[in-house]
Amino acid sequence: xxxxxxxxxxxxxxxxxxxxxxxxxxxxxxxxxxxxxxxxxxxxxxxxxxxxxxxxxxxxxxxxxxxxxxxxxxxxxxxxxxxxxxxxxxxxxxxxxxx
Amino acid sequence: xxxxxxxxxxxxxxxxxxxxxxxxxxxxxxxxxxxxxxxxxxxxxxxxxxxxxxxxxxxxxxxxxxxxxxxxxxxxxxxxxxxxxxxxxxxxxxxxxxxxxxxxxxxxxxxxxxxxxxxxxxxxxxxxxxxxxxxxxxxxxxxxxxxxxxxxxxxxxxxxxxxxxxxxxxxxxxxxxxxxxxxxxxxxxxxxxxxxxxxxxxxxxxxxxxxxxxxxxxxxxxxxxxxxxxxxxxxxxxxxxxxxxxxxxxxxxxxxxxxxxxxxxxxxxxxxxxxxxxxxxxxxxxxxxxxxxxxxxxxxxxxxxxxxxxxxxxxxxxxxxxxxxxxxxxxxxxxxxxxxxxxxxxxxxxxxxxxxxxxxxxxxxxxxxxxxxxxxxxxxxxxxxxxxxxxxxxxxxxxxxxxxxxxxxxxxxxxxxxxxxxxxxxxxxxxxxxxxxxxxxxxxxxxxxxxxxxxxxxxxxxxxxxxxxxxxxxxxxxxxxxxxxxxxxxxxxxxxxxxxxxxxxxxxxxxxxxxxxxxxxxxxxxxxxxxxxxxxxxxxxxxxxxxxxxxxxxxxxxxxxxxxxxxxxxxxxxxxxxxxxxxxxx
Numbered sequence: 001x002x003x004x005x006x007x008x009x010x011x012x013x014x015x016x017x018x019x020x021x022x023x024x025x026x027x028x029x030x031x032x033x034x035x036x037x038x039x040x041x042x043x044x045x046x047x048x049x050x051x052x053x054x055x056x057x058x059x060x061x062x063x064x065x066x067x068x069x070x071x072x073x074x075x076x077x078x079x080x081x082x083x084x085x086x087x088x089x090x091x092x093x094x095x096x097x098x099x
Numbered sequence: 100x101x102x103x104x105x106x107x108x109x110x111x112x113x114x115x116x117x118x119x120x121x122x123x124x125x126x127x128x129x130x131x132x133x134x135x136x137x138x139x140x141x142x143x144x145x146x147x148x149x150x151x152x153x154x155x156x157x158x159x160x161x162x163x164x165x166x167x168x169x170x171x172x173x174x175x176x177x178x179x180x181x182x183x184x185x186x187x188x189x190x191x192x193x194x195x196x197x198x199x200x201x202x203x204x205x206x207x208x209x210x211x212x213x214x215x216x217x218x219x220x221x222x223x224x225x226x227x228x229x230x231x232x233x234x235x236x237x238x239x240x241x242x243x244x245x246x247x248x249x250x251x252x253x254x255x256x257x258x259x260x261x262x263x264x265x266x267x268x269x270x271x272x273x274x275x276x277x278x279x280x281x282x283x284x285x286x287x288x289x290x291x292x293x294x295x296x297x298x299x300x301x302x303x304x305x306x307x308x309x310x311x312x313x314x315x316x317x318x319x320x321x322x323x324x325x326x327x328x329x330x331x332x333x334x335x336x337x338x339x340x341x342x343x344x345x346x347x348x349x350x351x352x353x354x355x356x357x358x359x360x361x362x363x364x365x366x367x368x369x370x371x372x373x374x375x376x377x378x379x380x381x382x383x384x385x386x387x388x389x390x391x392x393x394x395x396x397x398x399x400x401x402x403x404x405x406x407x408x409x410x411x412x413x414x415x416x417x418x419x420x421x422x423x424x425x426x427x428x429x430x431x432x433x434x435x436x437x438x439x440x441x442x443x444x445x446x447x448x449x450x451x452x453x454x455x456x457x458x459x460x461x462x463x464x465x466x467x468x469x470x471x472x473x474x475x476x477x478x479x480x481x482x483x484x485x486x487x488x489x490x491x492x493x494x495x496x497x498x499x500x501x502x503x504x505x506x507x508x509x510x511x512x513x514x515x516x517x518x519x520x521x522x523x524x525x526x527x528x529x530x531x532x533x534x535x536x537x538x539x540x541x542x543x544x545x546x547x548x549x550x551x552x553x554x555x556x557x558x559x560x561x562x563x564x565x566x567x568x569x570x571x572x573x574x575x576x577x578x579x580x581x582x583x584x585x586x587x588x589x590x591x592x593x594x595x596x597x598x599x600x601x602x603x604x605x606x607x608x609x610x611x612x613x614x615x616x617x618x619x620x621x622x623x624x625x626x627x628x629x630x631x632x633x634x635x636x637x638x639x640x641x642x643x644x645x646x647x648x649x650x651x652x653x654x655x656x657x658x659x660x661x662x663x664x665x666x667x668x669x670x671x672x673x674x675x676x677x678x679x680x681x682x683x684x685x
Contacts, residue, residue: 017133019129019132019133019162019166020129020132020162020166020169020170021129021130021132021133050155050158050159050162052159052162052163052166052221052224053163053166053218053219053220053221053223053224054166054218054221056220057216057217057218057220058217060215060216060217061217064215081151081152081155084152084155085159085224088224088227088228089211089220089223089224090211090214091214093214094214094215
């Protein structure tokens with residue numbers, strides 16, 4: 001996983017799996033890097049190949065973190081398989097998704 | 100009975116009459132959960148299931164089922180393995196997840212939690228993504244069974260990955276094939292030998308064997324070309340028109356230039372059996388005799404992209420070597436026949452040339468003549484001619500056409516005919532030579548040849564000899580005392596100038612005058628027989644011998660002895676033709 005900051009936005013990228021095995025660590029890393037002054041989180045899904053229900057929970061947790069600062073949370077470029085999981089669980093309604 | 104504890108995952112598959120089974124077993128942790136999910140995905144893909152959505156769904160289902168097993172494992176209990184058993188039936192895929200945890204109560208109808216809940220969606224996903232599911236809690240084991248409808252993919256599933264037993268079997272198959280190819284090669288040699296005897300032409304032989312080669316190498320098409328007259332010439336083809344290319348000219352050129360086999364490799368094309376389409380697989384094999392390219396064999400398969408195996412390539416090489424030897428053998432036989440024909444033609448030409456030599460002439464007006472002509476080869480460019488003239492004496496010609504062999508002999512015959520045809524000029528050698536030079540110039544010039552000629556008219560009634568010399572050796576006229584007159588060449592040979600003028604030398608005849616005209620073979624140092632070192636030696640010899648007043652025939656015999664001519668049994672061959680003519684006036 002890679003993180004970068006620009007224009008008060010924390011961008012998360014290069015993550016291939018977000019599962020029960022990786023969700024806790026991802027949430028922990030995002031909390032550490034979402035430092036004061038940053039107001040939004042972009043989760044770049046370009047490389048995300050697999051997402052399970054625990055990974056969905058991690059995304060909701062990260063979204064809450066952004067909302068706590070009145071910031072935005074966006075999912076960028078999710079693949080069709082990821083979109084299918086989001087739609088099946090109807091979370092596509094609560095995430096801002098940028099294709 | 101529960102399975103034994105396992106720290107490492109393992110998996111395997113089997114096939115039965117009712118379906119295909121896959122078993123995975125591993126430790127109860129989240130890392131193993133992912134391994135089980137990707138393992139099931141790979142297994143399904145290996146069975147020909149290529150639908151990405153189907154594969155991703157099963158990966159997600161195993162992940163959710165495994166997560167639950169890990170989540171509900173008792174922290175205090177000894178870690179125990181869990182396993183996944185997948186079955187592919189004709190109409191469905193069924194996966195059973197066995198764990199040894201405390202388990203949980205499976206809700207009848209799982210619902211999505213609150214939108215912002217961070218958990219609780221796993222069972223909903225399992226429920227939504229399966230057509231049937233059941234959860235059985237046993238005292239020491241829980242079994243979650245998941246099913247989805249399944250439509251067999253087309254084309255049929257590929258065989259499972261080879262296990263060690265299959266690998267061993269494959270190795271044995273390869274060894275068997277190798278032995279079979281050796282047998283095929285030996286068989287091919289015997290077959291080729293038999294074919295060779297039955298085929299009258301190389302093309303017929305090649306076509307028979309190419310057909311055999313195409314069959315034993317399981318090819319669909321083949322071509323065979325050999326080098327004839329320095330060009331690669333199509334000799335036989337099977338499955339395509341003669342002259343067509345199984346591969347491409349570029350590939351054939353690459354094979355010839357590299358002197359190595361080139362492999363035909365093409366992607367499948369829409370019309371696999373069309374002769375116009377390139378072969379999917381095959382081989383281009385050039386064969387050589389030393390550094391000389393002898394030919395090219397191309398074999399192709401339209402129906403399969405499988406390349407020729409080592410055994411089949413070996414048969415191709417055996418075939419090529421056999422054809423190579425056959426071609427060389429036939430080439431040598433043809434060369435021997437051609438040489439025999441040429442030798443026969445040569446002998447015939449020599450007979451004709453010999454028949455053109457003057458027959459023994461009776462004396463005319465007290466002048467007798469004798470001559471000799473021996474060619475370095477069977478035929479040559481020297482000749483002499485003597486023609487009686489109205490009881491006055493003889494007209495004579497001696498000539499040496501540049502070069503030896505057939506070309507020189509033909510021009511000698513032409514020159515002889517020209518002189519014979521100008522009967523009215525025989526009394527005037529200079530005019531005769533001038534006319535002959537004019538008539539023959541174009542022919543000699545075109546052939547870049549020339550002929551030296553000495554022409555004379557011996558008129559014993561008026562007691563005068565007239566001689567014209569066009570680039571020829573001196574003509575020696577000796578009297579009975581051994582005094583000599585040498586008529587030297589005063590003009591270039593015939594063929595050098597288009598219309599030259601010639602002078603003639605007039606020499607009175609006295610009793611005992613002897614005349615010797617000869618060609619330069621008598622003084623050629625390359626001849627390995629005793630000869631004269633230079634023209635003055637010939638003149639000295641002539642002066643000596645004429646003092647005894649020999650006849651023309653005597654001089655001829657003496658000169659032949661001096662030259663150790665081919666009449667001697669062990670006389671070595673000449674390097675240059677030897678010809679001379681003797682006239683005696685009494």
